[in-house]
Amino acid sequence: xxxxxxxxxxxxxTINALSAAVQKCQADFAACRYDALARKLPQRLALTYACDDxxxxxxxxxxxxLATRLCIKLGDDRLSAVTxxxxxxxARDGADLLALAEAHRMVSSVCRRRGDYERATKxxxxxxxxLASGKSIDRSGRLSTQGNLYASAAYSAAKAGDxxxxxxxxxxxxxxxxxxxxxxxxxxxxxxxxxxxxxxxVHHLLGDAGAAISHARTIAVDRLPAERQARLxxxxxxxxxxxxxxxxxxxxxxxxxxxxxxxxxxxSVRTLATGLLRHDRVLPDVRTFAKRIGGA
Numbered sequence: 001x002x003x004x005x006x007x008x009x010x011x012x013x014t015i016n017a018l019s020a021a022v023q024k025c026q027a028d029f030a031a032c033r034y035d036a037l038a039r040k041l042p043q044r045l046a047l048t049y050a051c052d053d054x055x056x057x058x059x060x061x062x063x064x065x066l067a068t069r070l071c072i073k074l075g076d077d078r079l080s081a082v083t084x085x086x087x088x089x090x091a092r093d094g095a096d097l098l099a100l101a102e103a104h105r106m107v108s109s110v111c112r113r114r115g116d117y118e119r120a121t122k123x124x125x126x127x128x129x130x131l132a133s134g135k136s137i138d139r140s141g142r143l144s145t146q147g148n149l150y151a152s153a154a155y156s157a158a159k160a161g162d163x164x165x166x167x168x169x170x171x172x173x174x175x176x177x178x179x180x181x182x183x184x185x186x187x188x189x190x191x192x193x194x195x196x197x198x199x200x201x202v203h204h205l206l207g208d209a210g211a212a213i214s215h216a217r218t219i220a221v222d223r224l225p226a227e228r229q230a231r232l233x234x235x236x237x238x239x240x241x242x243x244x245x246x247x248x249x250x251x252x253x254x255x256x257x258x259x260x261x262x263x264x265x266x267x268s269v270r271t272l273a274t275g276l277l278r279h280d281r282v283l284p285d286v287r288t289f290a291k292r293i294g295g296a
Contacts, residue, residue, distance in 0.1 A: 013051035018059035032260035057094030117160035124153035141187035147176035158205035212239040230260035270295030
């Protein structure tokens, strides 16, 4: 993915052009246009190397962070490890503390994908604590990044089955969201809704399907970016599957598909849909749905 063509012909490697490129990539990710993002990202990364302004390093770090998130979505764990490492190195070179903290969150995610939940948790918590002392950083960006780190750490702890740590860390994330006071897309989407989203995930992982659904009901779904909407519906589907409510699980998956068709093509979602096939007598068109997303 990262070894594609040179920058687009006629593209002007200026800081304004790089800023616009980063914004377009972020918009593609938020809208779950993963195929389009995978096509465009190599050229936009190449554009950052074509710019001789020192400020280009920040755009490059942001794109490597986004590349890591995309690789995780596409299930390319080997490449995600490479892009996360490059994000860390690039952010350090540019002395961009927010990009560096986000890069460490990506490294944490890579560790979690490998099953190293303890290390994933520690990396995210350490990065969040380091940001707490960065008083010179833009407050909204600092709080958003710090809150996402705590929420991510809570998710990793829940994956490990560490109930106490998961609950303590999601409480830290909620405290940061209270300081921020709103949902914001500054240094990444964060706020009360993002915390509630992670509470759904955490409670599902800890086996508390009822609590997961209760938190889901507090979220104004239509106010979320498409990627977050789909993530919520998929976690709701998992909770209903855990609760042995196949019809409601299926309806949640259909809602996720409406929000973001490319999100439901992920391997874990296909596995969930395939598991619903045993209920095909009572779930209309479930086989068609499973085939549509590549799960049957």
